[in-house]
Amino acid sequence: MKRQLYLFFLVCCPVWLFAQEPVITFSAAGGAGQQLRVLPPVQGEFFMGNLSERRLDSSGTAVFPNTEKVPGAYYFFYKRCYTLYVKPGKSYSLTVNAADTVNPVAVTGPDAEGQLELNNVSAEFYQQRGMRYYAEDSVFAHNAKRVRADQAAQLQRFTNLFREKKTDRAFLQHAEKLTAGYYASVLGATLLRPTMAVQADKKKPGFQQAAVQQLVAAWQSLRGVCNMMDRSNAGSMEFFYFVNMYNTNYLGYLLPSASGTFTKAATSDERDLFLGKVIRQHYRGPVKEYLLASWLGDLLTYNQFQAFIPGEYRAFAAMYPGSRFIAPMQKGVQRVVAYHDKIKAGFTDDHRFVEEQPASFRALAAAFPGKTVYIDLWATWCTPCKAQFAYNRDLKALLKKQGVEAVYISIDRLQDEPRWKEMIKYYDLQGYHLRASEALMKDLRDIFGEKNKTLYIPRYAILKNSELVVSSAKQPSDLKGLEEQLNELKTAP
Template sequence: MRFVLSLALCTFLLFSLQAQQAAITFKVMGGKEKTVRFMRPLQGNYFINELTADTLDGTGTLVIPNKEKVAGAYGFVYKKMYRLFVKPGKSYTVTIDEKNQANPLSIEGPEQEGQLALANLSFEFYQSAASRYHKQDTVFAHNKQRIQHELDSCLAPFRQLHAQHKIDDAFYSYAEILIRNYYAAVLSTTLMWPIRELEFNKDSARYDAQKINRIHGYWQELAAISNIFDARSMATDTYADYSRTYNGWYFRFFLPQMQGVFKQPANEEEYQKAVYNVLVDHYKQEPLREYLLASNIHELLLEKRYQSVIPGFYQSFIKTYPRSRYTPLLTPGIAAVKDFLTKQEAEFAKNQLFVENYASIETVDQLTALSKGKTVFIDFWATWCGPCKEEFKYNKDLKEFLNSKGIELMYVSIDKEAADKQWKTMIKYYNLQGTHLRASEKLYRNIFNAFNHNDVFAIPRYILLKDGKIMEPDALPPSKKSELYKQLEQYL
């Protein structure tokens, strides 16, 4: 009996030791970059957060202890994104050999073939993919069939590995819902164009109840691709795009319009209230409801939107979920929101100027004409754009360089009129020294047509103007200091 107990104790201690020593090793061979960014799952769930940046050691290696208690996906970024499905107590080694151009990636560890298939999975930006489908064919049934075919092709390797018992049920379930959510995001986005053309006013000659009901049915058909209420989706990064599209276009806009209860938000705060209320009203199942409410608040905090409604969302959340695992990730950002709100009544600095009658500027030609007789560096940004505000960290060095070269700095916001107050407060909060204008709706459409790529105008975006002409339509960001300065100097 003592022998059996001793054997059991030794087995337990051995397992515990292995679990403590389990690690994820990331290796780069022949690479010049020394930084790897990664994001851990939160108790098995994908919860959008700022990527952790770490430096490779002298051998090009980074070791991360595997302390996970439940299975979940890590995201690694080294020139591109890689996913790794990590299980408790297991060790993995991800190697990128930059000299091997044909097959640079190798993975050692459990379910190796599945891990390679997952890490090599690459998705086109869902809005660009939706635009491509819509341009080729505007019929929903045709796009659904084509997307289903692509989905099946993408999922086929995982089905085969699962059938061969090379990946288990948990791995396959994750891969399946990851892929399904991506294609559901694409298909739901294709509905954006027909919805924009609808007339919901029953007194209008353009009102077509049959067409509205048909599009309503399309939203129900999305469940065949991926069920928006499937709690397994919390483990995947693709659910964020799918739920954002579904909640924004169907629950917040289409359904209220169809029911005759839609109210156009008067400003950004009212819009965010409407988005938050969609989650409260339509998601009753836990833990999905808690997850989506926390994700909504956290995304607003990461984007540094700083709306006055955010502290109220936070108070409501912690009251409903006093022991939520998400609260520690939300709390630090709330203090920054409160600090921002104190700046609303402050005066503008002397070097924060506004283009006279900027609302009358409606074309890119009129915008570029502002640079006649001088050189102007333009920063396109918006109050809702997190990466735009990250680049503001480098404004001091940028301003010094531009001043030394006689280049003026202009900030062009693409915010809507409803965000006017927020826009002006952010100018003060981030101490944006230079000339400012907020693009009118006509100017924004003109900017979009001039600078979009695959029907997407991504910001932050930087251009250089000289004497009324566009010299550099795609300048580097301020964070790439030396490369940007060298790029600009060739036009001086």
């Protein structure tokens, strides 16, 4: 009888009771309905072009199947960046709670203590840390010694976890490479201000040859912290940041300036093609493939729809037909093609431009007497701004129902004006539009700026009767919250 019951259980019981599929769970306290950006690896390597968005459910949770075939790092962007080193066939959970000042991050799954330490490595943004070090001591040799000491102390913590058998060797090796990329970035960040301050152009009066030579030697020394020619370092975002900084400031600016060959980009396309040219000139072999793909993937992520992208993508696919990055870029390239098809059409009557540039925010508000106005501060380079345009249809319906005008204020530079106008058509941004002048930008920073009057976007505000009544309005993706704000204004005196 027992044997019969056992056989019945084997036949009828769902398979998941025996082998549940491995999953990766991200949870955020108080995060119900909030947006989460997730960046899985591509066959173990960091690739910005693989970025996607999810909305956390009513419990503040998002669950992803672990379909990885090789180990790699997942990055989650929710108010800050979090990382998980994921192995095939394993389940993980990462929970964040900003209100818990003792344990704001909790991880379950393999290498749990090591995972927490990974998140400690880059808790302070590398550029902020490096510039802080430079402000405290401007001597590069001193900062190099300090960074090396920081790196050694961090590596010791990972080594101790390995020796205590709380992590395995693969995890330790990933941690070592991530740490190298981060601290190389920190040290590189101490060179940013002196690199920009020195007269590096050989063709111009006052060329500071000795200072430039010292900076060249300093930049070259970063290879001793993290070798940018070694593709095995490509498993972490920290390596990606480091190489971009090195390519932009050293290979792309300082070296050509010192030889008298640097030319400043005259157009936005020249600026965006800049890193591709640097990579082709200075890199060879597998790392060149990775960096070219990363450059293209990064451009696709920001959805600026540069017209040259499809051609660059075809050239990359022809040069590296077996590349793992071809497929992840296809959808992005198709969006670029669709963009250029759509912008061929003209503006509609619903796309209205503020003809007379207001000299101040008050002057802009005065142009809408007796109206309630929903203001969207954005820019063509701002990815989160453009992500909110996915909710335009529902936003338009709400504003129409409430009798509210929409005003889109772009903070783009003059050279990006053509792209700004194209995106108005592509995203069908119905309402009033203007690109902020210098005078208006100063006002916007004074009114909406945070620390050091830094203006963070996207930013939303509401005017009523030419007065600013809500300086931090709900975004279009939080339509329910926005509707509540507008309803409250109806009853307000």
